[in-house]
Amino acid sequence: MTTSKPRLLEQVRERIRLKHYSIRTEQSYIGWIRRFIIFQGKRHPASMGAAEVTQFLTHLAVAAGVAPSTQNQAKAALLFLYKEVLETELPWLDEIVTAKSSQRLPVVLTKDEVQRLLRSTSGTNGLILRLLYGTGMRIMECLRLRVKDIEFMRSEIIIREGKGGEDRVTMLPQTLVAPLREHISRVQLLHQRDLAEGFGETWLPYALARKYPNANKEWGWQYVFPSKHRSADPRSGAIRRHHADEKAIQRAMKQATRDTLINKPATPHTLRHSFATHLLQAGYDIRTVQELLGHKDVGTTMIYTHVLNRGGQGVVSPLDQALRPSD
Template sequence: MQNLLQSAVQNVESPKLLEQVRGKIRLKHYSIRTEQAYLEWIKRFILHFDKRHPSEMGSVEVEVFLTHLAVDRHVAASTQNQAKSALLFLYKEVLGVALPWLDNVEQAKAPKRLPVVLTKAEVQAVLGRLTGTHWLVASLLYGTGMRILEALRLRVKDIDFERKEILIRDGKGFKDRVTMLPLTLVEPLKTHLNRVKQLHQNDLNDGFGSVYMPQALGLKFPYAGRDWVWQYVFPSGKLSQDPRTKDGDEPVIRRHHLQDQSVQRAMRQAVVDAEITKPATPHTFRHSFATHLLEGGYDIRTVQELLGHSDVSTTMIYTHVLNKGGRGVSSPLDAL
């Protein structure tokens, strides 16, 4: 019995299982953030049961772990769902085990909250306190309705200055969509890209300049990663090792895109400086974009398409935060 336990511990501690998970995730072209999150939840699941190998466990242990997250750790519903997705991926895609429906899981409560929306004056106040690249990113978020990572992962080829549109690739749910390019950002973006092009040329001169290529394009077109059109619109200020580098391989040094934490910090300070009491984040610009379009009389189906929502019911949430409180009903106090 002791030998079996030691063998199980060794199997868990070895990189074999996690490497299998990592390989399956990359085969399905999940994002690096999904990969990191799934691996972290799988590790936590294994450690929760004293390093037992997942093949020795099943739906009972998964239910216990997910219930522990909701009852003992008080995690948000989205966090519990992420953990559930990671474990279902492990069992279905890696271990080849179809878990029965998890009926006995204590579900974390998902609060029904309305999105935070800035007024047009507040948007102007926040943007007025941002500078440089942070201003340009924030302006794109409000002007196009993009999510922050959608903006930061933009490639040079995704911006069409002639048609005044931006192609958003591999958005949430692996969906592509097209949104407008605000006219007021055309010249600032061109000026910004001129600086980025010079930075890219400097990298090439130094023996670098190759960017991460999505999915299998890096193998199909091995030199395309050095082309200007594939470079990030908002590159990082420094070179770094590609997080997808496998253990034992020679490190791949690339210039990644700007980190979202940088924009979040700048946004947080701008909100404070503007003396706005709302808990606004970069994602608030997306909410404000949708709300202000609806206030301007645009059809909700159009807004749904620009946001990339699969169901119009998701877009309907913005009808509850339009510029009139209480469903547009005038207060009787104002009639006195």
């Protein structure tokens, strides 16, 4: 009896999981490969090559107007398909029209707007939003925090595998020490109840799960902000309590901007932008801010100098100079 070969997308999933890529990468790659196949009239990728890949990626830039990062993500997915699944090396894709990069200033809230917004929030969502502003973390860095990474004695938070896979350290605001301790105490009770009911496991990256096979039930490895409900792991089927959903934080932020009549397109990430800008306003060195944000290049951090009061350079408008009272 012969077994049929798995369908292409199933082969892609198997290869991604074999290489221990994240579930988000899996979803993204599958999505782009599916779009590529549909764009090319549902032809099998094995019958196509560099010319069709170039055509699709150019279409994304020219017709779809995607951002450079989006085009690069699609390119990575297709290169993975051909190299890892179809075992075909594509020649260098020289003729792709690359998406145009545009320099956009980040949305930044004033200190008064931040205070108004945070005062209008409460509960776990309010605590998370305060942490985003008080530490400069990205939303997923915050939601993926483990209990062991909160250093109360040193007033530090260790961010593991942030963007780019790097670890870094940021401050733990003193005003959040007490509410965070109270929150973690409630989470511990929840974990103890899960254990008593025969659950209590948390997800660990493959290498850690293999190195520490019993760590997934230990208190220190639990998420600081766990989901309210247990759910089945989409890959293994194991029943676990994952971290909280970022969509709930996004909704809380949107509601807070409405309640406080802040007429800016502010998202949770806006609090990170505001963190950086307000530190520079306070006179902190840009290299210090760079390290806290986890930017590899100080040029990325430099964008915040352009949204400071007076354009970041301390320049006084010639109109203001002309209208100054004469000496």
